[in-house]
Every structure is written in C-alpha cells, then in structure tokens.
Amino acid sequence: MNGWLLAAAVVLAGGVGATLWGVATGPLRRRVVAQNLSSALACPILLLLSQGYDRPSYVDLALVLALLGPVGTLVFARLLADELAGDPPRAWGATWAAAGVGAGVVLALCAATAPGRATVKLLLTGALLIGGNVVASRALAGGFRGVRRG
Amino acid sequence: MGVLPYLVAVWIFLAGCYGLATSRNLIHAVGCLAVCQSATYVLLLAVGYRDGATAPVFSDVEPGSRPVVDPVVQALALTDVVVGATVTALLLALVVQISKRHGTVDPDELSELRG
Amino acid sequence: MADALIAVALLLVAVSATVAVVTRDPVRQALVLAVLGIVLAVLFTVLQAPDVGLSQLAVGSALTPLLLLLTVRKVRRRAQDRDGGR
Amino acid sequence: MSPRLRLWLVCAAGSGLAALLVAACLDLPGFGGDRHPYGDRAVDASLARRTANTVASVNFDQRAFDTLGEMSILFAAVLGCVVLLRQTRDEHRARPEPAHVDRPVRRYTLLVLPVALLTGLYVIAHGQLSPGGGFQGGVVAATSLHLLYVGADYRALERVRPIGVYEVGDALSASAYVVTGCAGVLAGTAFLANTLLPYGTFNTLSSGGTVPLLNAAIGMEVACAVVVLLARFLDQAVEIEEVRSL
Numbered sequence: 001m002n003g004w005l006l007a008a009a010v011v012l013a014g015g016v017g018a019t020l021w022g023v024a025t026g027p028l029r030r031r032v033v034a035q036n037l038s039s040a041l042a043c044p045i046l047l048l049l050s051q052g053y054d055r056p057s058y059v060d061l062a063l064v065l066a067l068l069g070p071v072g073t074l075v076f077a078r079l080l081a082d083e084l085a086g087d088p089p090r091a092w093g094a095t096w097a098a099a100g101v102g103a104g105v106v107l108a109l110c111a112a113t114a115p116g117r118a119t120v121k122l123l124l125t126g127a128l129l130i131g132g133n134v135v136a137s138r139a140l141a142g143g144f145r146g147v148r149r150g
Numbered sequence: 151m152g153v154l155p156y157l158v159a160v161w162i163f164l165a166g167c168y169g170l171a172t173s174r175n176l177i178h179a180v181g182c183l184a185v186c187q188s189a190t191y192v193l194l195l196a197v198g199y200r201d202g203a204t205a206p207v208f209s210d211v212e213p214g215s216r217p218v219v220d221p222v223v224q225a226l227a228l229t230d231v232v233v234g235a236t237v238t239a240l241l242l243a244l245v246v247q248i249s250k251r252h253g254t255v256d257p258d259e260l261s262e263l264r265g
Numbered sequence: 266m267a268d269a270l271i272a273v274a275l276l277l278v279a280v281s282a283t284v285a286v287v288t289r290d291p292v293r294q295a296l297v298l299a300v301l302g303i304v305l306a307v308l309f310t311v312l313q314a315p316d317v318g319l320s321q322l323a324v325g326s327a328l329t330p331l332l333l334l335l336t337v338r339k340v341r342r343r344a345q346d347r348d349g350g351r
Numbered sequence: 352m353s354p355r356l357r358l359w360l361v362c363a364a365g366s367g368l369a370a371l372l373v374a375a376c377l378d379l380p381g382f383g384g385d386r387h388p389y390g391d392r393a394v395d396a397s398l399a400r401r402t403a404n405t406v407a408s409v410n411f412d413q414r415a416f417d418t419l420g421e422m423s424i425l426f427a428a429v430l431g432c433v434v435l436l437r438q439t440r441d442e443h444r445a446r447p448e449p450a451h452v453d454r455p456v457r458r459y460t461l462l463v464l465p466v467a468l469l470t471g472l473y474v475i476a477h478g479q480l481s482p483g484g485g486f487q488g489g490v491v492a493a494t495s496l497h498l499l500y501v502g503a504d505y506r507a508l509e510r511v512r513p514i515g516v517y518e519v520g521d522a523l524s525a526s527a528y529v530v531t532g533c534a535g536v537l538a539g540t541a542f543l544a545n546t547l548l549p550y551g552t553f554n555t556l557s558s559g560g561t562v563p564l565l566n567a568a569i570g571m572e573v574a575c576a577v578v579v580l581l582a583r584f585l586d587q588a589v590e591i592e593e594v595r596s597l
Contacts, residue, residue, distance in 0.1 A: 002266050005266045005267065005270055006266060008270065009266070009269055009270045009273055012270070012273050012274065012277070012307060013273050013277075016277060016303075016304060016307070017277060019300065020277060020280060020281055020284070020300060020304070023284075023296050023297055023300050024284040024288070024297065028292070028293065031293060031296045032296060034296075034300070035296045035299050035300055038299075038300045038303050038304075039299075039303055039326065042303045042304075042306070042307055045307055046306075046307065046310060049307075049310050049311065053204060053313075055204060055205065055207075055210060055211070055315075056210050057207060057209050057210045057315070057481040057482055058205075058310065058315050058482070060315070060319065060474065060481060060482055060483060061306065061310060061315055061318050061319055061322060061482065063470060064319060064322050064323060064470065064474070064487075064491060065303070065306070065322050065326065067463065067466065067467045067470055067491070067495075068322060068323065068326040068327045068467070068491065068494060069303070069326050070459075070463075071326070071327045071463075071467075071494065071495075071498060071501065072299055072326040072327040072330055074456070074460070074498075074501045074502060075327055075330055075331045075334065075501055076295075076296065076299075076330065076334070078450075078500075078501050079331075079334040079335070079338060080292065080334070083292075128463070128466070131459065132459070132463070135455055135456055135459040138453065138455055138456060139453065139456045142453075143452060143453035143455075143456040144450065144451070144452060144453070144456075151268055151271065151272070151382045151383060152381065152382065153376050153377060153379070153381075153382065154272065154275060154382070155271070155275055155382050156376035156379055156382070157373065157376060158275045158276075158278065158279045160369065160372045160373060160376060161279055161282075161283075162278070162279060162282040163372070164365055164368065164369055164372075165282055165283050165286045166282070166286060167361075167365060167368075168286060168361060168365060169285075169286035169287070171357065171358075171361040172354075172357075172358065172361065173289075174289065175289065175291055177291040177294075177333065177336055177337060177340065178289055178290075178291050178294055180333075181285060181291065181294045181295070181298055181333065182285075182286055184298060184329065185282050185285050185286055185298075185301070188278075188282065188301070188305055189282075191305070191309070191317065191321075192275075192278065192305075192308070195308075195309060195312045195314050195317065196312065196382055197379065197380075198312075198314075198387065198390065199312050199313065199382060199383050200383060200384070200385060200387060200390075201267075201383035201384075201385070202267070203313060204313055205313045205314065205315050205316075205482070206390070206393075206394055206397075206404075206405035206406065207315065207316070207403065207404045207405065207406070207480075207481060207482055208398070208403040208404070208405070208553075208554070209403045209404065209477075209480040209481040209554055210481070213398050218313075218390070218394060218405070219312070219313045219314070219387075219390065220387040220389065220390030220393075221390055221393050221394060221397070221405040221406045221408075221409050222389045222390055222393050222409055222414075223390075224314045224316055224317055224406045224409075225316075225406050225409035225410045225414060227309075227314070227317045227320075228314075228316050228317045228320045228406060228410070228484075228486060228487075229410060229417075229418060229421040229486060230421070231317060231320040231321055231324055231486075232320055232323075232324060232425070232486040232487070232489075232490060232573060233421050233424050233425050233428075234324075235324040235328055235329060235332075235490075236424075236425050236428040236429060236432075236576060236577075236580065237424070237428050238329065238332065239332050239428065239429075239432055239580050239584070240428040240431045240432055240435075242332055242333070242336045242584070243431065243432040243435040243436050243583070243584075244435060245336055245340070246336055246339050246340065246435070246436060246587055247435050247436075249339070249340045249343055250343065250593075253343070253344075255340055258354070315482035316404070316406045316407075316482045316483065316484065316487070318482075319474070319482055319483055319487040320486055320487050320490075322487075323487045323488075323490035323491050323494070324490055327494045327497075328490060328494055328577065328581075331497070331581065331584075332580075332581070332584060335584040335585065335587070335588040336584070336588070338588045339584075339587050339588045342588070342592075343593065346592070346593060
C-alpha cells in the first residue's frame with residue numbers, strides 16, 4: 001500500500017470531483033471559482049503521484065500546471081470581466097483551503113526527499129502554485145474592473 | 151479493470167458525437183469535437199498500458215530495472231494533442247468567418263439561409 | 266492501488282466529458298473544457314504517459330480556453346454591433 | 352430536416368456505432384496486458400541510440416517521417432487561420448482602450464512571464480531526457496508571452512511581438528526540419544535517418560544524434576505557430592471592427 005498514491009486518490013476523488021460539480025452547475029461566478037480550484041488541487045495531485053511512483057521527473061508536470069493553471073484563470077477573469085463585474089465571485093475560504101492543501105503536500109514531499117535540486121524545484125512549484133492561485137482569485141474578485149474593451 | 155478504459159473511450163466519443171449532432175451553436179460544436187478527440191487519446195494510452203509498469207523515460211530510472219509501458223502509442227497521442235489544438239483554432243477561424251458572412255453561428259439558421 | 270487511481274481518473278474524465286457536451290453555452294463549455302483538460306492530464310499521468318500529460322496541460326489549461334473565449338467575444342461583438350446599428 | 356427527425360436519426364446511428372465499438376472493445380487485448388511487441392522494440396532501439404526519453408526517440412528518430420507529416424498539418428492549419436482571419440476591405444482597426452489591471456495581478460504576470468518562458472525553453476531543451484519536448488515546450492513558451500495581454504495591456508504585447516518575425520521563424524524552423532532530413536540523404540543514408548551525428552553519452556543534453564536538433568526545430572515551429580495563431584485571433588477580437596453601413 002502506497003500512502004502517497006492513496007492521498008492522491010483521495011484528493012482526486014474528493015477535491016477534483018467537487019470542483020467538477022461546481023463547474024457543471026450554478027451561476028457563472030461559481031463556475032470560474034471551481035475552475036480555478038481544479039487547477040489548484042490537480043497540482044498537488046501531480047506532486048503526490050510523482051512521489052508515489054518514485055519518478056522525480058514527473059514533477060515537471062506539476063511545475064507546468066502551477067505556471068499555466070493560474071494563467072488560464074486569468075484568461076477567464078480578463079475576458080469575462082464584464083459578466084463578472086456585477087456580482088464578483090468571492091471564495092477566499094475555498095482558495096485558502098486549496099492553498100493549504102498545496103502547502104501541506106509540498107512540505108511533506110520536501111521532508112520525504114533528500115535536500116538538493118529536487119527540493120528547490122518543489123519549493124519553486126509550491127510558491128508558484130500558491131501565489132498563482134491567490135492572485136487568480138484576486139483577479140476573479142475584481143482585478144480587471146477597469147477593463148471594458150480590449 | 152478488464153475493458154472499462156476502452157468503454158470509457160467509447161462513451162466519450164459517442165457523447166461528443168451526440169453533442170456535435172444536436173449543437174445549436176458552432177462554437178459549442180467545435181468544443182464537442184475537442185471532446186471527441188480526447189476519446190482517441192484515452193483509447194491509445196489504454197492500449198499501451200502495462201500493469202505495474204512505469205513511463206519509458208530513463209532520465210531518473212536505470213534502464214531495465216522496471217517494466218515500462220508502450221512508448222509508440224504515447225508518441226502518437228502526444229503529437230496529436232498539439233496538432234489537434236491548432237486544427238481547433240482553424241475551425242474557430244472558420245466560425246468567425248461564417249459569423250461575418252452570415253451574421254449567425256446557429257447551424258439551423260445557416261441551412262435556412264441557403265434555402 | 267494503481268488500479269483504483271486509474272478507475273477514479275477514468276470516471277472523472279467520463280463525467281467531465283459528458284458535462285462538457287451538455288453545457289450549451291460556449292463560455293460555460295470553455296470552463297468545463299479547461300477542467301476536462303486538467304482531469305485528462307491526471308489520467309495520462311496515472312497511465313504512465315507524462316509526455317502526453319504535459320502536452321495536454323500546455324494546450325488545455327490556457328491555449329484552448331483563450332481561443333474559445335476570443336471567438337465568443339468576436340461573435341458577440343458582431344451581434345452587438347449589428348443590433349446597435351439598426 | 353426537423354430537429355425531431357434528426358435526433359431520431361442520431362440515436363439510431365449512434366446506437367449502431369456504439370454496438371460495433373463495444374464489440375470491438377471486447378476483442379481488444381485486455382487492459383494492462385504484458386504483450387507490447389512494438390513498445391519493447393522501440394525501447395530497445397531508443398536505448399541503442401542513447402536517447403533517454405523513448406517517446407522523443409519514437410517521435411524524432413524512429414517515426415521522424417510521421418512527425419514531418421504532423422508538422423505539415425500544423426503549418427497548414429496556421430496558414431489557413433492567417434488567410435481566414437485577415438483584415439478585409441470593409442473592416443477597420445480601432446485602438447483598444449488601455450486596460451486597468453489590479454497592481455498585484457500586474458506584478459504577478461510580469462514576475463511569472465520570464466519564469467514561464469524559461470520553463471518552456473527548459474521543457475524543449477530536455478525533450479530527449481525527461482518528459483517534454485518541442486511540442487509541449489513550444490506551447491508553454493508561446494502561452495507565456497500572452498501573459499502580457501492578460502496581465503498588462505494589448506499594446507504591451509504588440510511591442511514584444513513583431514508578427515512578421517514569428518511568421519518567418521515558423522517557416523524557417525519547418526524548413527530546418529526538412530533540411531536536417533535531407534542531410535541524411537546527402538550523407539548517403541535515408542531521409543531523416545539518424546546516422547549523421549555521434550550518439551553521445553546516455554542521458555546528457557547532446558545525446559541521441561539528430562534527435563535534439565529535430566526537437567529544437569519542432570519547438571521553435573510550435574512556439575511561432577501558436578504566437579501567430581493567437582495574434583490573428585486577438586486582432587479579430589480586440590482590434591478589427593466592421594465599418595458600420597448606416
């Protein structure tokens with residue numbers, strides 16, 4: 001029994017399953033928040049899988065997702081600014097919970113791997129993940145208020 | 151597991167086809183086509199999987215120390231993901247052009263225009 | 266354990282693909298497609314295909330939504346211009 | 352055709368197709384089976400040529416001709432987009448108003464842009480070693496440039512993106528792939544045969560003969576192609592307007 005894979009399965013079934021429900025139903029503001037959370041939760045899953053399969057090179061996927069996931073959310077925030085302006089989504093509780101999951105996973109992996117280049121990459125991924133998702137949430141909550149056209 | 155992954159690929163493909171046929175908006179139809187495409191990736195990778203194996207990438211494991219999955223199907227799927235995205239872009243460009251010429255992106259209204 | 270992970274990922278992919286098809290509004294469909302891309306990337310990783318997963322992440326997380334939303338914006342703007350001009 | 356009739360037709364055809372597909376699935380070799388003759392041979396061939404990432408070896412060595420075809424599809428798709436989305440006579444350009452972006456969002460995008468660009472180049476450069484390669488890295492690098500549109504301003508993006516340069520780069524890298532293939536013919540072997548360069552040491556940046564070269568050509572091609580594509584779409588969505596005929 002591999003604990004890392006078990007944790008990944010739990011986060012996948014619980015976390016990403018819940019965001020899938022969120023993105024499938026409800027008003028637009030709930031859906032964009034769910035999309036942001038899905039990338040925030042998938043990144044720790046990829047890190048856990050990398051550790052669970054004992055393949056350090058899988059961390060590249062988490063790094064790319066930590067970079068591009070928030071970019072995707074910013075795209076939605078930017079191009080849907082008009083639709084979201086009337087009733088901006090505020091989901092700081094869920095955002096910080098996802099950030100907490102990410103931080104916990106990164107710290108656990110740092111403790112499990114020997115210090116070295118892998119640790120630096122993990123910490124970079126974690127910083128990009130948490131920073132990116134907090135900024136993306138901020139952008140959804142009215143970061144592009146002035147954008148009308150363009 | 152048995153045939154579950156193959157059946158999931160079939161389900162995704164059929165769902166995409168259903169969406170394509172009943173779509174009332176060409177942009178939505180292009181999205182459904184993207185869903186259909188993803189069915190082929192799932193099928194290819196399911197065919198290449200081997201129980202208890204790992205990725206055929208030897209930058210961090212010793213060659214021969216662990217069984218590996220089939221790299222050929224992965225190479226097929228990987229190029230198609232990126233090329234498929236540009237083809238999606240081409241279709242979206244066609245949609246933009248249609249909306250310019252006919253002022254609508256509803257396939258039903260378009261066929262009425264033709265008479 | 267690996268089998269359970271694959272089953273969960275397959276199930277999520279099937280559900281999100283179905284949701285993407287039945288969501289008729291293109292903007293909302295773009296959101297579902299972004300989630301589908303991420304779930305597919307996780308599935309490819311558990312099927313031991315990190316190369317394909319990376320491809321899917323690169324394309325699905327930002328590029329496809331951007332293309333879809335830009336098209337929606339162009340089509341809607343044209344419709345607005347037309348209605349405003351009349 | 353009425354929608355109702357069409358739905359019936361779709362259901363009938365779909366159920367027939369579903370039955371055939373399910374029957375085919377039941378005949379496929381079982382999921383997770385141990386028999387992968389092609390895969391095993393591909394892995395052996397890749398290791399013989401000292402390419403650590405077998406998938407890159409399949410793409411840029413054993414099936415390099417196939418990748419040439421994929422690249423042509425990509426090139427043709429971009430060409431089609433450029434032609435379809437050009438500015439026509441009854442359209443004019445309107446300058447978009449500068450966007451107001453929250454300061455943390457703007458700072459974040461300006462901070463992440465170089466990191467994402469570097470990650471894209473890293474993914475391309477390590478294509479023949481770790482997961483990644485020209486296809487993935489090219490998309491990441493091209494997407495990272497568009498952070499300027501998302502986080503700053505469309506005009507800022509236009510300043511760092513002289514579109515002609517990327518169009519030329521697209522064509523150049525496509526021809527670089529063909530030229531590398533022809534070099535094999537001139538050297539007396541076959542088109543795109545990986546016999547030209549020494550295979551190098553296993554698991555280093557220069558190992559694998561022509562694999563890193565073809566990989567880099569594809570990386571540049573994909574990056575330029577995506578930049579050109581998005582530029583056309585942004586032009587249409589943000590700048591180009593129809594002249595109103597009142």
